[in-house]
Amino acid sequence: MINIKQLVSDEYCYQLIRQRRWPEGVCCPYCQSHGVKSHGYHTTQKARKRYHCQSCKKRFDDLTFTVFAGHHQPLKVWILCLYFMGLNLSNRQIAHELDLNKDDAQYMTSQLRESIFASLPIEQLSGEVEADEVYVVAGHKGQPEAVKKRTKRPA
Structure with missing residues (x-):
């Protein structure tokens, strides 16, 4: 049986991340400077490049500040x-x-979903917005007596 992980290479994955993250070339995630020099590779993950920013002097790699x-x-x-x-x-x-x-x-999967959701722009409603009437009863499923309006007790 073939394991699907054997069909995908680390080099290809890191190249994909670099292309998606920095389409106009590598920039520093700390100061957004494009004055970045390559600084070798990660010690345990040979396809993971390391960089050194000339502006803020910080070091980072392909995955710094990503969900990965x-x-x-x-x-x-x-x-x-x-x-x-x-x-x-x-x-x-x-x-x-x-x-x-x-x-x-x-x-x-939850980390990836949260990351995708966080990157979506916040939707702004404009113009005329309509909503139907909704009565939500949270936590009282099957207990209509628990949600009935209580009458005030005489003092």
Whole structure:
């Protein structure tokens, strides 16, 4: 049986991240300067480039300030998880396909969803906005007596 993780290379995943993150060239995530020099590669992940900013003198790499930074799973597992989410697979199916613990798959998918949601622009309503009347009873399912208006007690 072929493991899907064997079909995706680390080099390709890091190249994809660089292209999406910095389409006009690498810039410092701290000061947004384009005066950046390459500073070798990460010690354990050979495809992960490191950089040094000439302006603020800080060091960073391909994953600094991204949802993929600071986790024990390799980048290709995150990319494949994102791909499977796009295919609308359940967390259990993703865990099975990537040979992960179901809790790890749950954590990864929730982190990716939160990151996607956070990057969406806030929608501003304008013009005439209409809404239907809605009466929401939270926490009193099947107990209509609990939500009835209580009459004031005489003093």
